[in-house]
């Protein structure tokens with residue numbers, strides 16, 4: 319069932335999962351003021367024919383009194399009982415310790431399979447809460463209310479949930495699709511500048527991997543995006559979600575290799591985040607630097623010309639994103655290579671990279687000579703190369 323239209327300035331994008339997964343298809347509602355429709359959206363998705371009567375909100379502490387309270391008000395207005403759990407802001411919350419704490423809290427609150435779990439916050443709270451919802455009582459109904467640009471354009475859609483280990487980012491997780499996503503762009507008004515820019519890295523990623531026209535639109539409209547012009551932001555979120563939904567629909571569990579395109583820049587990025595220490599580099603910052611590395615690697619391999627590298631660099635810079643990581647300049651490239659070899663996308667320790675072939679198109683490239691990767695890292699991070 320499709321949730322009702324909740325605001326005249328809202329858009330609904332359907333994530334249509336195929337075959338046996340069809341009943342797990344869901345709607346992403348995007349718009350200004352759509353948070354007020356959360357309760358009605360939840361009522362539109364009964365579980366095992368039981369209408370929702372109870373929800374537990376898991377909220378980022380930074381949005382507790384603002385957006386989580388608005389979510390709670392919408393649920394209560396729809397006659398749904400609510401309780402709220404809080405998670406301290408920041409990447410370090412995506413941990414086994416926090417997951418275990420939430421499992422205990424859910425047990426204490428006697429959550430059952432008809433208790434809807436609603437994540438209100440950024441990608442950290444969404445990934446953590448989704449993982450807890452996927453695993454508690456073998457799976458609870460789950461909703462995403464993303465309040466960062468990163469979460470609205472990327473992490474809230476697609477069903478990847480998880481936590482970090484010291485050994486690597488997102489190493490423990492589950493695919494657990496939400497029953498719906500309510501992305502209210504008004505919540506972005508309180509988002510700090512650095513976090514806003516971090517989300518834009520994933521937006522540039524969509525242009526690079528899937529949509530040259532969107533990339534061109536971003537080049538032309540970078541100023542309006544940075545000024546957070548409401549129409550520009552709505553378009554950025556809408557286009558990004560549509561592009562991601564299309565990929566997820568065709569390869570929900572990253573089996574055919576199609577969904578892997580979304581990992582452009584991420585093999586590098588995850589190694590930077592793990593090595594710098596979680597939270598030192600924001601995820602989007604690491605992705606921006608990772609894309610700068612990946613484009614250079616593609617150029618070294620002769621897949622793209624210097625013009626594409628320069629256009630990506632210019633767009634990232636115009637959106638206030640970094641191309642280099644001074645915090646990693648003393649990290650030996652071999653240490654980063656070792657972390658990359660442990661990445662989930664590595665097969666038997668061999669490095670695979672998603673690399674651009676032209677603007678708006680990428681391919682998966684395997685068996686790359688590690689010394690070439692090392693050279694790119696050395697140029698990009700200004701670190702010492704042992705080779």
Ligand SMILES: NC(=O)c1ccc[n+]([C@@H]2O[C@H](COP(=O)([O-])OP(=O)(O)OC[C@H]3O[C@@H](n4cnc5c(N)ncnc54)[C@H](O)[C@@H]3O)[C@@H](O)[C@H]2O)c1
Nearest residue numbers: 380407440441442465466468469472473478505508509601
């Ligand atoms: N599951 C996926 O498919 C996927 C995709 C992309 C990223 N991710 C993950 O997402 C995480 C990053 O997410 P993020 O960038 O949203 O970071 P985040 O969740 O840490 O949020 C960023 C900061 O903004 C604060 N915040 C959130 N909403 C706010 C608001 N409206 N106003 C003011 N402050 C607000 C938070 O407290 C936090 O300090 C990473 O762990 C990354 O791995 C997952």
Ligand SMILES: [Zn+2]
Nearest residue numbers: 520584601605
């Ligand atoms: Zn990402």
